[in-house]
Amino acid sequence: xxxxxxxxxxxxxxxxLSNKRSDKFLDYPxxxxxxxxxxxxxxxxxxxxxxxxxxxxxxxKELWHIAFPNVALKGLVSxxxxxxxxxxxxxxxxxxxxxxxxxxxxxxxxxxxxxxxRRVLLKQDGTRATWEYPFAVAGINISFMLIQMLDLYSEKPxxxxxxxxxxxxxxxxxxxxxxxxxxxxxxxxxxLAMRASYMEFNKVLQATSSQLERELCSDNVRxxxxxxxxxxxxx
Numbered sequence: 538x539x540x541x542x543x544x545x546x547x548x549x550x551x552x553x554l555s556n557k558r559s560d561k562f563l564d565y566p567x568x569x570x571x572x573x574x575x576x577x578x579x580x581x582x583x584x585x586x587x588x589x590x591x592x593x594x595x596x597x598k599e600l601w602h603i604a605f606p607n608v609a610l611k612g613l614v615s616x617x618x619x620x621x622x623x624x625x626x627x628x629x630x631x632x633x634x635x636x637x638x639x640x641x642x643x644x645x646x647x648x649x650x651x652x653x654x655r656r657v658l659l660k661q662d663g664t665r666a667t668w669e670y671p672f673a674v675a676g677i678n679i680s681f682m683l684i685q686m687l688d689l690y691s692e693k694p695x696x697x698x699x700x701x702x703x704x705x706x707x708x709x710x711x712x713x714x715x716x717x718x719x720x721x722x723x724x725x726x727x728x729l730a731m732r733a734s735y736m737e738f739n740k741v742l743q744a745t746s747s748q749l750e751r752e753l754c755s756d757n758v759r760x761x762x763x764x765x766x767x768x769x770x771x772x
Contacts, residue, residue: 565700567693571707575693578706578713582684586632586640588613596640597628603647604658621658622671631674639680643673645714646721653718653770657725668735670728675738679720682746683713698753708760715761720749722769 567575587593594613601610604621611617614627623631632639647654656662658672687702688694694703705712723745727733733741752764761767 565693567703568707571703574706574710575703577710579689581638581641582636582689584637586629586637588627588629593637593640596637596644600640600644600647603644603651603654618673622673622675624671624674628673631677635677635681635684638684639677642680642714642717643676645711646676646718649714650718650770653722653772657721662725663729664732665729670733670735670738670741675724676721678738678742679717679724682742683717683720686746686750687713698750701753701758705758705761712761715767716749716764718770719761719764719767720745723749723766726766726769 597613598610601608601617601621608617613629616626618626618628625631660669660672684690686698688696688699691699694700702712702716705716709715724741727741727745727748728738731737731741731744749764749766752758752766758764
């Protein structure tokens, strides 16, 4: 049952992730395109989810349609949302942890890599646990993990993964969203490899974060598509 759990599930995971800052990365110059795209991304992460905004409502409806195209949604507050892995009948309460960008990330995943999105949503790979992680709430955790790991709340990232990510962002404006999709596949693969259960999701997320940090620190990664885990999106 991927819907089990309490409302503390999100915060309990997010609050345990750390971000290693280093002063030696504070003085690097940004190219104009890197600075522009970084500032645009940072503006995105500051936008809260607002359930009264029509565009936010439509985005949520679109997410449902992508996830369950043959099932009519009864309302923006409905027990149906639990089928996607929200913690209650009103998804807007879960967005408080990470804002509108976490919905944008889920939408990008569903639009851009629909086969991967549905495979992970429906837990189609491997031998699954009796108590599965909730897909939608996991997505919010992954958005926050990446923001923290890349030090995006700072004016300029001051750690090596964040420093390297800014270079990737200069090459591809969608680098964060593609990285999110890759990270979601990594989380699911890590979940299966660890034979994890519901209460071990924090360990899975931390292991994924560590693996992703190592990959982002590699000199061989010039774009998100160079990450070894990127191929998981097309398996």
